[in-house]
Amino acid sequence: MKETRPSVGPTWRSVFYTALIYGGAALLFTLLGVLQGPTVAQIGTTRPADTIPGHLIELAVFGLLLAAVCIVGFGREGLPFVLLLPVLTLLLDIDHLPAYLGSAETIRPAHSLLFLAFVLAATAITIKALDTELVVASAFMTHMAIDTGLFAPWSPLSFQYIQLDPYRPIFAVGAVACAAAAGLVLRVRKMADNHGRGANNG
Ligand SMILES: [Zn+2]
Secondary structure (H helix, E strand, O other): OOOOOOOOOHHHHHHHHHHHHHHHHHHHHHHHHHHHHOOOOOOOOOOOOOHHHHHHHHHHHHHHHHHHHHHHHHHHHHHHHHHHHHHHHHHHHHOOOOOOOOOOOOOOOOOOOHEEEEEEEHHHHHHHHHHHHHHHHHHHHHHHOOOOOOOOOOOOOOOOEEEOOHHHHHHHHHHHHHHHHHHHHHHHHHHHHHHHHHHOOO
């Protein structure tokens, strides 16, 4: 009896849970920032309201572009990722919620390498699919490649803010590499699956 999921590709269900984990983790890091961040670090704001729609569109477009990179590797089975990548890319900004509500918060509490490590561990334990983890990493890095300004790479352990700009090219390369690797992982799994079927049939 095979324990793996019946489809070789991501399921809509796994994609839904991945988004739930990612959004939940971002809110958790936001809460930790509010609780743990020293008062001097509670200077997070939102960008000017008139620039928000443009920024969100930019994030979604880049998420979709990378999803296209995945689909080249995946074929039709990768369709759930075409939704997941832009959704996760956008979802990271949920950590601006306290500022939207007029409350003090740290700058970008979930735009943190520890956040990435946390969601990767959480998806590894629950979803158990390397391609999904690579898509999660790709979405996070896509967002970081587009953002500008300050972030705290070790939030919520440290709220030392540094400039994101010098690291944006690294995040951009990482985002494309992870999307391509996700496509490759699915392709290899598909080939192994076909091979298995062939062996079973003859
Ligand atoms: Zn952001």
